[in-house]
Amino acid sequence: MTLLLLLLLPFLGCVIAACMPAYARNREAWFAAFIALCGLLLTFSLYPAVSSGIVIKHELAWLPMFNLNLVLRMDGLAWLFSVLVQGICLLVVLYARYYMSPKDPVPRFFAFLLAFMGAMQGVVISGNLIQLVMFWELTSLTSFLLIGYWHHRADARRGARMAFTVTSIGGLCLLAGVLLLGYIAGSYDLDTVLASADVVRAHQAYSPALVLIALGALSKSAQFPFHFWLPHAMAAPTPVSAYLHSATMVKAGIFLLMRLWPVLAGTPEWTWIIGTAGVCTMLIGAYLAIFQHDLKGLLAYSTISHLGLITCLLGIGTPLAMVAAIFHTLNHAIFKASLFMAVGIIDHESGTRDMRKLSGLSRLMPYTATLAIVASAAMAGVPLLNGFLSKEMFFAEALLVGPSTNWWMSAAAVLMGVFGVAYSMRFISVFFGAKATELPKQPHEPPRWMRFPVELLVLCCLIVGVAPQLSIGVPLQTAAASVLGERLPDYNLAIWHGINAPLIMSVLAFALGILLFKVLKYRFNLLQSIHIPVLYRFNGKQAYESSMLILASSAARLERLFSSRRLQPQLFLLVLAGLFASALMLQAMPDFNHAWSVDNVNLPFAMLWLVGCTCAVCAAWQAKYHRLAALMLVGGTGIVTSLTFLWLSAPDLALTQLMVETVTTVLLLLGLRWLPSRISARQMNLVASNRDKLRRSRDLVIAIIAGSVMFVISYFVLLHPANFTISNFFLDNAVPGGGGTNVVNVLLVDFRNFDTLGEITVLSIVALTVYALLRRFRPAQESIGIPAQQANQVDPASRQTPAEQANSGYLLIPGIYLRLLLPVIGISAAYFFMRGHNLPGGGFIAGLVFAVGMIIQYMLAGTVWIESRLKLNPHRWIAVGIGLACFTGLGSLLLGYPFLTTHTAHVTVPLLGEIHLPSAFIFDLGVFAVVVGTTMLILIALAHQSVRSHRVPGTQQDNSTAANREIR
Amino acid sequence: MELTIALSIGVLFGSGIWLILRPRSFQVITGLLLLSYAVNLFIFITGRLSVNKPPLIIQGEVVDPALYADPLPQALVLTAIVIGFATTALYLVVLLGSRGLTGTDHVDGKERDSEE
Secondary structure, three states: OHHHHHHHHHHHHHHHHHHOOOOOHHHHHHHHHHHHHHHHHHHHHOHHHHHOOOOEEEEEEEEHHHOEEEEEEEOHHHHHHHHHHHHHHHHHHHHHHHHOOOOOOHHHHHHHHHHHHHHHHHHHHEOEHHHHHHHHHHHHHHHHHHHOOOOOOHHHHHHHHHHHHHHHHHHHHHHHHHHHHHHHHOOOEHHHHHHOHHHHHHOOOHHHHHHHHHHHHHHHOOOOOOOOHHHHHHHOOHHHHHHHHHHOOOHHHHHHHHHOHHHHOOOHHHHHHHHHHHHHHHHHHHHHHHOOOEHHHHHHHHHHHHHHHHHHHHHHOOHHHHHHHHHHHHHHHHHHHHHHHHHHHHHHHHOOOEOOOOOOHHHHOHHHHHHHHHHHHHHHOOOOOHHHHHHHHHHHHHHHOOOOOOOHHHHHHHHHHHHHHHHHHHHHHHHOOOOOOOOOOOOOOOOHHHHHHHHHHHHHHHHHHHOHHHHHHHHHHHHHHHHHHHHOOOOOOOOOOOOOHHHHHHHHHHHHHHHHHHHHHHHOOHHHOOOOOOHHHOOHHHHHHHHHHHHHHHHHHHHHHHOOOOHHHHHHHHHHHHHHHHHHHHHOOOOOOOOOOOOOOOHHHHHHHHHHHHHHHHHHHHOOOOHHHHHHHHHHHHHHHHHHHHHOOOHHHHHHHHHHHHHHHHHHHHHHOOOOOOOOOOOOOOOOOHHHHHHHHHHHHHHHHHHHHHHHHHHHHHHOOOOOOOHHHHHHHHHHHHOOOEHHHHHHHHHOHHHHHHHHHHHHHHHHHHHHHHHOOOOOHHHOOOOOOOOOOOOHHHHOOHHHHHHOOOOHHHHHHHHHHHHHHHHHHHHHHHHOOOOOOOHHHHHHHHHHHHHHHHHHHHHHHHHHHOOOOHHHHHHHHHHHHHHHHHHHHHOOOOOOOOOEEEEEEOOOEEEEEEHHHHHHHHHHHHHHHHHHHHHHHHHHHHHHHOOOOOOOOOHHHHOOOOOO | OHHHHHHHHHHHHHHHHHHHOOOEHHHHHHHHHHHHHHHHHHHHHOOOOOOOOOOEOOOOOOOOHHHOOOHHHHHHHHHHHHHHHHHHHHHHHHHHHHHHHHOOOEOOOOOOOOOO
């Protein structure tokens, strides 16, 4: 339970932090610190159990049928990393309170930071491999957001993109590797996988799994050759660099390697892949760090180098190397976080991080300088500080690699030490020398509490360095034991082991390192050099950028090759593909020996469709030059369709089709006004070119084939005997289960009401989209003027507003009738709605009927007149409708039934008698409101354009009269 | 009856296909309307044709499926009709916007060299 809380707390905090106001810098920081502190205390409360060797587990059923559960698992290693994640987060939050400028939007920062903490916590305490990968990707995502926090800066955006691309490609590899590993072990549960180590190593899929997992881990931990993303991630705010890119996220790769060490390590492949990557990374990183001019850049490369050291230790693969790796992970997190924060202070107070400009800072900010010097001494591995101890252990392990004549590993280790000393010297050189004069700001000591996290971490460096066994001995041993199990070696965390080979190596590294720095500084003008000797050619960033460029350009080429932005070819191919698919289907058709009988042709029905088909064909013929005629003809087909529904026992469909036909026609009529006038080719004496004729013939052939195919399929379907598959269920249960006799309506509002909920949601979204699109509508210049029909000077009606026409003009009599019609239509809508459950009707039909009633009023008297008397607010109708439908669904949840369960009640009301009142009724009311709202919103928004466009400045219209004109 | 409706679906579908292959946006919207009639009718007839058998249960009797039309395609088509209206509206607005922005009602946003 504690584990679950530990995991959920940061995410909860993330949501709350995101909702705080933008200026609440103090509140945000206190809140985030509180969350981190709670996490830390929770972690500490688990210590007694963890230190006694118990593995705490918490399982939640997730997909039990696939044997996948949400497993939280805390052992010694996870505990140590948890303390690191929570503890450094606490310090970083405190630090960020002072670091972030009041102009920065802090809610976003703290929300992302907490989300990252939760993701990292998830990685650390996952007891299931797939779950681990999920949290792993979440850390990549939050890291992306944090690096790109200052998204107005190009380098931040680019750095974020680069980090995300590299780590998420690694994450995909990891997922593949983990799937392989789970396949080999037979389970994704960590304990099972750890227990089947021998099976895994002997399996033939071991090598691919290892390579894939190594790719994931190495890219996350910025190992060679993926190291290049880390320096670019330094565009993030410094607290982020301190937290993610030195202390925690980059350690996720290391953590994974440690976690899977018992399973994967101990083979030559492991040593070669992991060891080689580690050695290359630590040398290259340390070497490049010397030549940086940016303080954060130096620290970034140094981080790469130290991560390489840890990877190298893991690659060596002896139990003692594992202890050293865990120990160094901890030490590095402590001193590197403090160094980053110190650099942040320098940056914050002096306005620059350029080592070429900075000097003599120890006199300007003595406390910070002392702290930074101590921390960088720990980084260099000076005795009595924590870095020394783990480095000694590394040297000792390096000596043991290979046979005694094999000394290359020891040489590499010493070389790393030499470089480490050199870049640490370079780092602290900013504190000495003459006082810098040309700085953007005059540096001074930071606020007391901004320095506090650095002080605390440096104190940790000292404590661990002086009394290692006392301070860190037990947790370290627990962590090592949780990985190594019975193979835990004897070791002694002491400062003084006597004069031995590692000590001599350390001394040698110091002497050579100081010498190297002096030589570089005075002979090779290190402080001003632009090129990095030897290695400047190997530019990972360049390789990344060019591969991204190649990827993008080849994708564009492929797109040009295989696709078109033109609609006509796309539709043409779509139709061809459809025909091809149906050709395949025709082959698989069963044989029919029905004769093509014309016996049961019902003559009136055939005549009806003769009209319908003629309308359709004529519409197809006339749609180009005679839009209004085509629209009427399509309407004719619609009416025939509606009649067909009525004929063929579907009264609900007939009503719906009729109403939709009406509103669609009004809709298209409103649109016609904005289309260009088109004069037929014959009137203009144009002759179609041969190409056009060819295309038309081609399309005609395709249309005829498509129609014939549709006919054949329809006819075969109709001749095929009916098989009521699930329909009988609905027929049988409509009355007993749904309490309504109109099965179609019961289906819509009861059996399949979740579908209907989805559908009305889609309707609302479409209506709002239409509304939003129309808000930015810019009509074509030639359509802006008043249409010729309305501008007729002879017709006296053209000088009247629609309201005048309807109230006193030529529309007076229809106006009176149509206004009287509104209550009649309203009553019909109510009638259709009320009887919907038992007889044809229901929310959809009633909604459409009501909307048509309203639209008639609009058409009669114009928008201005109607809206000055009646505020309809279609948005509210939509909101109320969706709300009603959802709350009806939630109501059944309250009573302990699944979402949207229907209940039927019979209420006796005076005068009206017993009323049949199912909860589906309220749902249907929601449907009604949504249908009214969407229809009105779409049509009114479109109608408003005509009123609005005359006010567009720059038109020649006389504004005073034009403003009065409306669409009718 | 079967022959009539199947033929009609074919004619409607063919006219719709012809129209959606045309270059003017109004032709395409008309084509989509015709196509939606054809497809709705097709879905509807998968429940087979039945005359005078509306799916309104007569209460108090044992339900005999042979006495009622198949309600399932009807429910599907009912929602399809309403959604069809919404998509038509959306297409119309996109059409008008494109016409305003590009100055032409060609579906590709620009006239081809040879006018059709």
